[in-house]
Amino acid sequence: MCLLGFDVDNPEDDFVGFAVEYKEPGDAEFKRLHNRIAFDYDVPVVAAVDGQRTFPTTEAPLQTFRWVHFPWEPRKGIYTYKVTKMHMPQDMKLVRGTSIELPISLDPVTYEGFLDIGFTRNFASSQAFEAKKVQLGLDNDIIPADADAGLDFVNKKHDIAPTGIYDWLGFGAHQLVFEFLDWVKQDASIEVDALCYDLNEPDFVAALEALGPRLRAIVDDSTSTDKDTGVVSGHGIASSAESVSAQRLLTSAGAGRVKRGHFNGLQHNKVLIAKQAGKAIRVLGGSTNFSYRGLYIQANNMFVFNDATIAGLYQQMFELAFNDMDSFKASKLSKVWHSVPQPGKPTVSLCFSPHTKAELSLGPAGAAIDAATSSVFYSFAFMNQTKSGEVRKALDRLMKKPLFSYGVVNRKGGMELLKPSGEVGLVDFKYLADHAPEPFKTEWSGGGGINIHHKFAVVDFDKPTAKVYAGSSNFAPSGEKGNGDHMIVIEDQRVATVFAIESLRMFDHLNFRTRMAEDLADQPKKLTLKKPKAISKLKTSWFDKFYVAGSQRALDRMLFSRK
Known part of the structure; x- marks a missing residue:
């Protein structure tokens, strides 16, 4: 497994998360990581969100600043990860922003021979x-x-x-x-x-x-x-x-x-x-x-x-x-x-x-x-x-x-x-x-x-x-x-x-x-990704809580993206 950490210094109002793609050792094409939730569904939330990773992050970005990836069948060697900022200038219209690629070794041995x-x-x-x-x-x-x-x-x-x-x-x-x-x-x-x-x-x-x-x-x-x-x-x-x-x-x-x-x-x-x-x-x-x-x-x-x-x-x-x-x-x-x-x-x-x-x-x-x-x-x-x-x-x-x-x-x-x-x-x-x-x-x-x-x-x-x-x-x-x-x-x-x-x-x-146990009744409302304020009419963006100075979330965001 590996930890991917991301950060944005000054997130734009239409920033809606990160798309993550990866190439396994020896492969030429990128595969997409998937999310369990999305912005909208064609059926009721409890039917659409079945617990499986159904939605590609290029369409349902990760609204968090880190992610642990478990390859389904891990291969020894270098994995190449591509992380892309995703924007939503209009309702349900996603636009790719800045993209960064990074090679990470997932060799199974911590220190070979030691x-x-x-x-x-x-x-x-x-x-x-x-x-x-x-x-x-x-x-x-x-x-x-x-x-x-x-x-x-x-x-x-x-x-x-x-x-x-x-x-x-x-x-x-x-x-x-x-x-x-x-x-x-x-x-x-x-x-x-x-x-x-x-x-x-x-x-x-x-x-x-x-x-x-x-x-x-x-x-x-x-x-x-x-x-x-x-x-x-x-x-x-x-x-x-x-x-x-x-x-x-x-x-x-x-x-x-x-x-x-x-x-x-x-x-x-x-x-x-x-x-x-x-x-x-x-x-x-x-x-x-x-x-x-x-x-x-x-x-x-x-x-x-x-x-x-x-x-x-x-x-x-x-x-x-x-x-x-x-x-x-x-x-x-x-x-x-x-x-x-x-x-x-x-x-x-x-x-x-x-x-x-x-x-x-x-x-x-x-x-x-x-x-x-x-x-x-x-x-x-x-x-x-x-x-x-x-x-x-x-x-x-x-x-x-x-x-x-x-x-x-x-x-x-x-x-x-x-x-x-x-x-x-x-x-x-x-x-x-x-x-x-x-x-x-x-x-x-x-x-x-x-x-x-x-x-x-x-x-x-x-x-x-x-x-x-x-x-x-x-x-x-x-x-x-x-x-x-x-x-x-x-x-x-x-x-x-x-x-x-x-x-x-x-x-x-x-x-x-712990959070599920404390707020069970409201969970279905939380099983969707947040759209920008201009579209959702909400007072806060999904990322605001990660930028509260001195908070655990802010420290978390900065610590893992700057290693």
């Missing part, structure tokens, strides 16, 4: 998924109702492989993890060390099982006890998917090669380390659990480093945890940040928990958010539950600043929602429920459990000083002192841009649902 980043689609609660279900003849039963039943879930890929729904939902993260496992499978000289938290994806478990004695693993065994009933639940009980998976892997890998543990709280890492001749050469990590929810429902990220130094630090972490998890907090590895600067590559720094002082990891992240001069994007699954710590404090301060920022959390209770301009700066998970107006279809909630599971912050993505904080950590003091986790900082503008686009994608997706 780093790749992938995201889950997080579209189980979306109009796109509702359309996909109709197309493929599916229902909502694509994940088990009970997570512990995942290993035997009958609808998994081998039963409905022709639909490709798991590849579609798993998106880039799904591709990264299974390509990693296929690569290991093809080379018998490679061994794998795995750290798992949620673990119920049957194809993933089967792939680890097939490695036999080439695998070592640590699987979380944390539990919790209900205060009222005394019932114990969690990964550590005998019937959990994690316990069943661990026993299967112990049988296939051999005695002493699979261990259970939870540090002081949780074994919360989701990591695969590939080794050759005893030395780490590649590592996969991030926020994505090896589970149905992690890969197919939640918003998550995953990274793969093809770098022996970075992979070696993860291997040190694994060895300490595998041999003596209880002493990990006292180890030298957990007490400092580990910086890996390499010529020609992004600088990467790592911090492993648990450690004695949460400030070790949270302090730099909070300070970076405080020091931002351009923008901050963030997504933290449980930040509403985190009442203290340097990151939560910095986010609270951020919301009170005019600095441009967008945040996405699973639940926003107790957090500030609005920026000083009065516009939304934070959204949480929403889906279109039973009262969704036409033409919008009622969406699935995605089942029980959280939906936004990311853990990242992007600081000043448009500057050479751009950096991203990410990993498995929830950026909370209790987790940093109690859980086995990793936090990573990547200082690089390209990587920061990748995460910024992901943040925008989620924010727009959820902010739309």
Whole structure:
């Protein structure tokens, strides 16, 4: 996917939006991007606007200043985009204005031979998924109702492989993890060390099982006890998917090669380390659990480093945890940040928990958010539950600043929602429920459990000083002192841009649902494009709200068009 940002310094009164056309690699002709709404319809609005991208932007321009494009079948190489100002001097007479062309590479690998980043689609609660279900003849039963039943879930890929729904939902993260496992499978000289938290994806478990004695693993065994009933639940009980998976892997890998543990709280890492001749050469990590929810429902990220130094630090972490998890907090590895600067590559720094002082990891992240001069994007699954710590404090301060920022959390209770301009700066998970107006279809909630599971912050993505904080950590003091986790900082503008686009994608997706819920009765009136004031007789133009000095929309317009 790519983000297209546009701007007009002094929009004319008859300016009605942007037409977008693109050429795919190797093609000679431009194709048109399409809009879901238009200026006028031959039938009632609710019949004409069916949720599909029906109207070419050359006839129904985009009345916004940015757009995320998802090529239907992405090709590796250069895409050429042409953006044209569209004018309406007379009613329904469109005239082309200034046009700009720009080549953009959509190569799938972030840094060839060093780093790749992938995201889950997080579209189980979306109009796109509702359309996909109709197309493929599916229902909502694509994940088990009970997570512990995942290993035997009958609808998994081998039963409905022709639909490709798991590849579609798993998106880039799904591709990264299974390509990693296929690569290991093809080379018998490679061994794998795995750290798992949620673990119920049957194809993933089967792939680890097939490695036999080439695998070592640590699987979380944390539990919790209900205060009222005394019932114990969690990964550590005998019937959990994690316990069943661990026993299967112990049988296939051999005695002493699979261990259970939870540090002081949780074994919360989701990591695969590939080794050759005893030395780490590649590592996969991030926020994505090896589970149905992690890969197919939640918003998550995953990274793969093809770098022996970075992979070696993860291997040190694994060895300490595998041999003596209880002493990990006292180890030298957990007490400092580990910086890996390499010529020609992004600088990467790592911090492993648990450690004695949460400030070790949270302090730099909070300070970076405080020091931002351009923008901050963030997504933290449980930040509403985190009442203290340097990151939560910095986010609270951020919301009170005019600095441009967008945040996405699973639940926003107790957090500030609005920026000083009065516009939304934070959204949480929403889906279109039973009262969704036409033409919008009622969406699935995605089942029980959280939906936004990311853990990242992007600081000043448009500057050479751009950096991203990410990993498995929830950026909370209790987790940093109690859980086995990793936090990573990547200082690089390209990587920061990748995460910024992901943040925008989620924010727009959820902010739309928030606005729908707040103004349902008036929606049909909003399902048309706005004509110029001279024609519509309205007091305002569609673009006026984007030019209010100091507003989020004005900052948004300028930030993404001037990168």
